[in-house]
Amino acid sequence: MNLLVVGGGGREHAIIKKLKENPAVETIYALPGNGGIAQDAVCVPEIGAKDIPAIVDFAKSHAIDFAVVAPDDPLALGCVDRLHEAGIPCFGPDAKAARIESSKVFSKNLMKKYGIPTARYEVFDDPAKALAYLKDASFPIVIKADGLALGKGVLIPQNLQEAEDAVKTIMEDKVFGASGNEIVVEEFLTGPEVSVLAFTDGTAIAPMVSSMDHKRAGDGDTGLNTGGMGTVAPNPCYTPEIAQVCMDTIFLPTLAAMRAEGCPFQGCLYFGLMLTPDGPKVIEYNCRFGDPETQVVLPLLKTDLLTVMQAVENRTLGDLKVEWHDGAAACVILASGGYPSHYEKGKVITFPASLPENVTVYHAGDKLTESGELVTNGGRVLGVTASAPTLKEALKDAYAAAATIHFEGAYMRHDIGRRALAALEER
Template sequence: MKIMVIGGGGREHAIVKKLKENPAVDTIYCLPGNGGIAADAVCVPEIGAKDIPAQVEFAKTHGVEYAVVAPDDPLALGAVDALSAAGVPCFGPSAKAAEIESSKVFAKELMKKYGIPTARYAVFSDMAEALAYLDGHDAPIVVKADGLALGKGVTVAQTREEAKAAVRAMMEDRVFGASGSRVVIEECLTGPEVSVLCFTDGETVAPMVSSMDHKRAGDGDRGPNTGGMGAVAPNPYYTPEIARTCMETIFLPTVRAMRAEGRTFRGCLYFGLMLTPDGPKVIEYNCRFGDPETQAVLPLLKSDLLTVMQAVTNGTLAQTPVEFSNGASCCVVLASDGYPKTYQTGFPISVSDEAAPHVFFAGARQADGQLVTAGGRVLGVTAVSGSLSGAVREAYRLAGQIGFANKYCRGDIGRKALAALEDDQ
């Protein structure tokens, strides 16, 4: 069977590796892929993740039998719609359904209309009105760009002036382009954060193992927001009781709301949750697998990924087992020092034979037969163990067997989760 995976980061590498476990899979094409993914798939670097006409043509000429569209941009641009119209079955939501991520305003209004718990908010398309609104509200307060911003379009402002600076950056300086033409300003919720990825065919919801992302660049959750510096799974704050509450008040209501709006969601629906003193609330939706949560969650999946994805596409998820191991995982991201701001690339990457099976490449390319760094987040290394403490220790041990000139990683991935486990004892 020939499969095509759209995207070229660590998330896509994790998906490719898991799909390869199915013996029916002969060839996996990754468009564009990267230099590290090339060890596990046929990469097509000349076709970008947003080049939908070229993807459709490639699928037709190469006999692709199934496609996985992983990143947010091509989903929002209608890659699944175009490939499906060309007769290629796909995993991923339509463009209309992907708007649950591509427009924060749409998502907030959906939750308000259907009574899904979330933070109080206001929407602005006029900068002066947004700034005036902030004059009447205390910090901390959250400012979000309406559209897609590579996971960086959210500012949790600790002062009113910081919030105003975020509004100006988005609406006046257009640091996120058209994505900042509208902003959402919302109350700052408090409590532990949890990420839950869910398979859904628009009717059935099959949650994956919960996870905890680490967004800030520095230890102790300090420094600028990044695309994610690591993740652990499961998240100890996400108890079975909370999971039941989320299914009843958030997961199923969201899927039903999308169906009622004529935007049936089929694919991976990501719930970013805050476990507030008033119960779980949604802080964000994503219309796809998270990064780096995927690198922590998929290694725990016992069921065959391709079988589950096809059940999502075919509407048969209710009849398809989705099982995860009882272990724990830890993904540590190795980045270029200076990320997410200014950093250098082009440095040779060395990976030990022991570490190689545990590595998911993100920012890497081939240069003169050598794998070199090509981005801010270079790779993630994931370890699975019977305990979270064991997974964390092993991930950092393996990370020590990987080298490049300006390698940087947080030293505290999993520390907050381990502290929570100790508090429970």
């Protein structure tokens, strides 16, 4: 089989490595891919992930048997719709279903209409009305740009002045472009956060192993928000009892709501959850695999990934038992100095001669030079993932491997998984 994976980051590398395990797979094309992905797939750097016409033309001309659209932008732009129109089987939601992530207003209104637990909220398309509302608000408070904003469209002002600055930044300065035409202002929830990715064909659902992300740039959850500096799986806060509550009150009701709205969701649905004193609530939905959650979840998948994806496409997921390995996985991100603000590119990356069998390096932001050197080409450069019988062992092995990889200005957090280990000790 010839496969096509749209995207070029660590998430896509994890997907490609897992798809390669299927013996029927002959060639995987990555559009655009990156320098490290080139070890596992044929990269096509001249076709960007948002160039939908070029992606479809490539799929048709290269006899693609199955495609995977991984990032949010091409999903929201209707890449799956266009591939299906061309007769190409594809994993991922269509554009109507992708609104569950591409429009915060759509997703919040969906939850309110169908009684899915989430934070109280108000929607504004007029900055003056938003500012008037905020004068009587309690802080901290959460302000979200309606549309996609590279994971940076959520601000948490601690007081009125910060809230006024946030409204100006999003709605007047348009730092996120048209994504800031509307905003959602919602109550600040407290409790442990949990990420649960789930395979779904619109009716059946197979939740993946839960995970815990670490968004802040610095140790102790300090510094700016990033796309994620590391992850661990499973999340010890997510007990079997809580998982059942989430299935009954959030997961299945969300699928039913999407069907009722005429936009059934097929693909990977990401549930960002907060385990509040009042029970689990939805912080956000994503319409695709999380990054870097994918780098710890997929290594624990026992069932063949392509088989699962085909079952989602064929709406036969309910007939498939999706199984997972015991144990744990941990991912430590190696980032460029200065990320998520200004950082330099083009730094040569060096690796040890070999890595332990239980360690995988996922390439997120690098490229090959004309001379064949691998150099940095992004903020988050590498995800170093280890799988082991226990989380403590997985973290030890991931950090030991990360210490053997070098490039100028590289930095990482040194406390990934610390909260998870503390939660395990409290059990």
